[in-house]
Amino acid sequence: MKYRIFSAFVAVLMLSPMLVSCFSSPFMHHGFFAMDTYVTVDARTSDSGLLKDVENLVYEDERLFSRTFAGTKLYELNEKGEYDVGEETARIISTALEICEATDGAFNPCMGSLIELWDIKSENPRVPTDSEISSLLGTVDSSLVKVSGSTVTIPEGMKIDLGGIAKGCSAEKVIGLLRARGVSDALVGFGGSIACIGSPSDGETWSVGIRNPFDTGSVVGTLKVTDCIISVSGSYERYFEKDGKRYHHILDPKTGKPSESDIESVAVISKSGAVSDALSTALFVMGFEEALGLYKGGIYDFEAVFVMKNRDIVVTRGLEGAFTKDDGYKAKVTYR
Numbered sequence: 001m002k003y004r005i006f007s008a009f010v011a012v013l014m015l016s017p018m019l020v021s022c023f024s025s026p027f028m029h030h031g032f033f034a035m036d037t038y039v040t041v042d043a044r045t046s047d048s049g050l051l052k053d054v055e056n057l058v059y060e061d062e063r064l065f066s067r068t069f070a071g072t073k074l075y076e077l078n079e080k081g082e083y084d085v086g087e088e089t090a091r092i093i094s095t096a097l098e099i100c101e102a103t104d105g106a107f108n109p110c111m112g113s114l115i116e117l118w119d120i121k122s123e124n125p126r127v128p129t130d131s132e133i134s135s136l137l138g139t140v141d142s143s144l145v146k147v148s149g150s151t152v153t154i155p156e157g158m159k160i161d162l163g164g165i166a167k168g169c170s171a172e173k174v175i176g177l178l179r180a181r182g183v184s185d186a187l188v189g190f191g192g193s194i195a196c197i198g199s200p201s202d203g204e205t206w207s208v209g210i211r212n213p214f215d216t217g218s219v220v221g222t223l224k225v226t227d228c229i230i231s232v233s234g235s236y237e238r239y240f241e242k243d244g245k246r247y248h249h250i251l252d253p254k255t256g257k258p259s260e261s262d263i264e265s266v267a268v269i270s271k272s273g274a275v276s277d278a279l280s281t282a283l284f285v286m287g288f289e290e291a292l293g294l295y296k297g298g299i300y301d302f303e304a305v306f307v308m309k310n311r312d313i314v315v316t317r318g319l320e321g322a323f324t325k326d327d328g329y330k331a332k333v334t335y336r
């Protein structure tokens with residue numbers, strides 16, 4: 001019998017502290033910094049070269065999807081206004097634009113200029129003035145983006161930012177690579193996005209903890225799932241505080257300010273990394289009733305766990321039996 005303790009570096013979701021494995025071929029662990037987070041890979045393989053290949057794939061993705069790395073195609077597009085960004089980046093931009101439309105603009109990949117203005121990640125972030133914000137609100141109109149083959153055109157002042165979708169996409173690609181190389185059991189952590197396939201051990205299911213947004217050292221509950229990507233968006237992930245107020249990293253495209261909905265955090269579970277990641281951001285902005293409307297509308301195949309501002313948990317129907325509230329988290333759980 002072999003005990004495995006998985007990395008606690010996963011920024012948003014935590015695995016149950018201990019998972020038991022009793023296989024002859026053990027899991028190999030690999031971790032590295034990329035995409036502004038600590039990426040972890042736990043895969044049942046004895047091929048350490050594969051884990052290095054995963055790392056290189058993620059570095060490549062970072063260059064495909066990053067807005068801030070000088071010289072990347074997205075960077076050039078944002079500088080020049082029209083650029084051949086390559087097939088893959090163009091495809092993700094198109095997917096992001098589709099999700100933008102489906103979420104009535106709650107997920108908007110065209111907010112790079114506002115994200116830059118807020119610069120939440122900088123050492124000395126500041127609250128921009130209302131006039132600075134309103135002067136950039138006109139730069140986020142996603143209907144003005146044109147994608148023609150791999151060439152993308154954006155209007156003056158607009159910058160594309162794929163931070164709300166890139167990690168989910170890359171996590172799905174990593175799973176694709178692992179599968180193609182014969183791995184059937186793995187768990188990949190990308191900060192706010194986790195992808196899992198197979199199982200940790202015979203007869204077991206992956207157990208993914210949903211971090212308590214009110215006390216990030218604990219969980220609100222766990223999800224028993226596999227073959228999916230789980231992404232979480234919450235105001236506790238990245239923020240700064242000024243005069244007792246928290247300014248977090250998810251902006252409401254309508255106001256240009258950190259979104260203020262009735263949701264404290266939301267986890268979205270889907271087979272698609274793009275859907276999981278982009279929708280977690282979108283639902284957080286939309287607020288609960290609108291988010292539930294999108295779920296019931298059935299355009300996208302996903303399930304969700306909402307932790308509401310009043311602490312209650314709302315879980316979508318498809319997760320009945322998969323979600324268990326943690327005994328230490330006192331709140332009502334309802335299924336909708």
Ligand code: AMP
Pocket residue numbers: 106107108109111115161162163164165192232233234237249250251252253277280281285
């Ligand atoms: P996530 O942690 O997946 O919710 O993504 C948050 C990141 O997405 C931010 O750090 C920004 O780069 C970007 N972002 C912020 N607000 C939005 C929004 N409303 N729609 C799309 N991307 C956003």
Ligand code: MG
Pocket residue numbers: 163164165231233276277278279280281
């Ligand atoms: Mg997201």
